[in-house]
Amino acid sequence: FMMPGRNLIEPLEKTCPAATTKCPRSTSALQNPNRTLLGFSSPFPMIITTEEGRSYNTETDLTAAERHILQKLFLWEAFATGVREFREKAREALLKGWDNSGPIKESTALKDIVCDLEKKVARRIKKKKADAH
Numbered sequence: 001f002m003m004p005g006r007n008l009i010e011p012l013e014k015t016c017p018a019a020t021t022k023c024p025r026s027t028s029a030l031q032n033p034n035r036t037l038l039g040f041s042s043p044f045p046m047i048i049t050t051e052e053g054r055s056y057n058t059e060t061d062l063t064a065a066e067r068h069i070l071q072k073l074f075l076w077e078a079f080a081t082g083v084r085e086f087r088e089k090a091r092e093a094l095l096k097g098w099d100n101s102g103p104i105k106e107s108t109a110l111k112d113i114v115c116d117l118e119k120k121v122a123r124r125i126k127k128k129k130a131d132a133h
Contacts, residue, residue, distance in 0.1 A: 045057050045058070045059050045060075046058040046059070048113055048116075050112055050113065050115075050116040051116055051119060052116075054112060056109045056112070056113060058070065061107070061109040062107065062109055062110055063104075063107070064098070065097055065098040065101070065104045066104060066106070066107060066109075066110045068098045068099075069090075069093045069094060069098070069104060069110070070110065070113065072089070072093050073086075073089070073090055073093065073114065073117055074117075076089045076090070076121075077117045077120055077121055077124075078124075080121050081125075082121070082125055083118050083121050083122050083125070086117070086118055086121045087118065090114055094106055
């Protein structure tokens with residue numbers, strides 16, 4: 001899978017400065033590679049920080065269903081043709097739930113993250129239009 005404008009071949013340290021910081025739990029995760037497969041906490045938490053500076057730990061601030069929906073929305077952030085399409089895809093995902101399990105109640109954290117993603121979509125579309133002229 002390749003996202004437009006992103007080179008996934010580059011070393012993580014080059015594209016993500018935070019990758020050079022050691023995770024305090026990484027050693028135990030390497031000693032037990034099955035840890036995440038057994039349903040335990042991830043040794044590498046995913047922290048999302050919005051433009052307003054609010055940070056969310058996806059493991060503790062979102063439900064499993066919300067994390068699943070967020071994964072889909074990250075793709076739509078990159079490929080949606082506009083904010084309207086992105087909002088529609090977000091609405092559909094919340095209504096379908098995880099594996100068609102039914103509607104998911106959106107937490108405050110997910111609402112904030114989705115709003116931030118909408119802003120990124122709007123900026124990407126605006127830049128694309130500006131570059132086309």
